[in-house]
Amino acid sequence: MFEFTMTPEQIALRDETREFAKSVSREYILDMDADKIKYPKEYLKECGKQNLIGLRVPKEYGGRGLGWEEDIIALEELCVNGYMFGCTYGVTGDVVTEAIVHFGTEEQKKKFLIPICKGEKFAAECLTEPRGGSDFFGTTTIATKDGDDYILxxxxxxxxxGEGADYFLVYARTNTEVPPHKGITCFMVEREMGVKxxxxxxxxxxxxxxxxxxVFDNVRVPKENVIGKVDGATPIFYQMMVPxxxxxxxxxxxxVRPALEIATDYSTKRKAFxxxxNKFQGVNFKIADAVTKLDTCRSMMYITAKxxxxxxxPNLCRRLVSEGKKFVTEQCWDVANLSMQVMGGIGYTDVYPIEKILRDMRLSMIWVGSNEIMNVIVQHEWYEERKKELANNTKRNSELDALNAFDEEEKIYE
Structure with a gap:
């Protein structure tokens, strides 16, 4: 960990979340992987009791009022038990709460944020549809106005x-007569309204x-559960890209950190020849590569948090967040593979948890926007950024620093 970048308060938070993660039993972890536990309600309830859910939510609504720097410190520690611990924790306490904090009414903040932060209620974000996930504006879920309500x-x-949530943050088309980005609305739908x-x-x-x-089959949602404005989900969607x-x-x-730690320890015990x-470069260079990858990932996360x-x-943040999602998940996938390679055949068995970590890691490059979509965003924001630089003429024109830079006959673009 990069303690030298942390304040004393951040170090205390890291230690607090690290101890909390250690308190989770191995049986609980194994039962989740075996699908004996369908949704970790007990875990999330305990998170709520420890005031660990909604770290960035303002204190008056049950959170701690912290920033992203603190959030990513906590996320790293909480995910040591398994990627899905972080997924469920993050969806309910980071993603759904983001929409309510930034776009909810005072009544909505009190109604939804407080029980979520206490771990009394759980939330899910409903974005991906059977026809696809990355095409947000292609949503086919419809909400039809019916008096003061909407039929979803x-x-x-x-x-x-989806199996355990009480609240569902749902995006649905409310106006089919306008372009999609002007006709989608965000709703907070409660399970008791008929969600299946x-x-x-x-x-x-x-x-x-x-x-x-x-499934939403004629689910009646009152207008009080609209988050933000009717037909105004686009800015909410863009805000949600960050968490x-x-x-x-x-x-x-x-x-993925445990995979590197386990492989490191194994290499100091396992003997050959x-x-x-760990005395062989074929092994210790893989450890070095994995360490470098994780340190680089942390550096990227910390600067993006700042x-x-x-x-x-916002455009810079959008680029950095997208770069981070693509780069970090791919590097962590490499770390899992490098760790398994160090372990050899035993790493491919369930004697060590490397195989589980590798299985878990594969999701990271797919969900919340595939890494290919991240590239689409990065290249778009970069080209726009470069266009502004050229227009402002604030940088040296390095193109001219070549011997025949002014030979226009050789610079043919069409």
Whole structure:
């Protein structure tokens, strides 16, 4: 950990969350991976009792009023027990709460944030649909006005927490006569309104998070449950990209860290050709590569946290968050593979948890926006940024620093 970057308060938070993670029994972890636990309600309830849910939520609504720097410190520690611990924790306490904090009314903040932060109620975000996930504006879920209410019809799938959530943050088309970005509304739908979970997915990894298909069949939602403005979900969606993708990247570091630690310890004990295998460059260079990858990932996360917390340019933050989600998840996937390679055959068994960590890691590059979508965002924001630089003429024109830079006959663009 980068203690030298932390304040005493941040170190205390790290130690607090580290101790809390240690208190979770191995049986609980194993039962989640075996799908004996469908959704970790007991774990989240205990998080709420310890005031660990909604760290960035203002204190008056039950949170701690902290920033992203503190959040990613906590996420790394909480995810050491498994990626799905962070997924369920992050969805209910970081993602859904983000929408309510920034766009909810005072009444909505009191009604929803306080019980979520206490661990008394749990929330899920309903974004992905059967026809696809990354195409947010292609949603086919419909909300039809009926008096003061809306009648919601549609399906969402791969919803983390779908099996156990009490609240569902749902995006639905409310106006089909306008372009999609002007006709989608965000709702907070309560399970008791008639939400159905009709399928629980059998996942390769990241089990125990209640990942389900959620169905809305003529669900009546009162207008008081509209988050933000009617037909105004676009700014909410863009705001949600930060906790979705930044949180995902940060928690991945914690989820893969045990693989490196286990492989490191194993290499100092396992012997081959008369000496411990950490003496062979074929092994210790893999450890060095894994360490470098994790340190680089942390550096990226910490600087992005500072950018978001300081109110840096939103387009820059959007680029950094997207870069982080893609880069960190891919590097952490490499760390899991490097660790398994160091372990050899035993790493491919359930004698060590490396195989579980590797299974869990594969999700990180897919959910909350695939890494290919992250590239779309990064290149777009970068080109726009470069266009502004050229227009402002604030940087040296390095193109001219070549011997024949002014040979225009050789510079043919069409």
């Amino acid at each position: 019809n549609g399906q969402k799938r791969f919803i983390v927490g 979970t009709d399928y629980l997915y059998g996942l390769m990894g990241c089990r125990g998070g209640g990942t389900a298909r959620v 979705e993708r930044f949180g995902t990247a940060a928690m991945t570091i914690g989820a 008369g000496r411990t295998i 950018a978001v917390d300081s109110g840096a340019d």
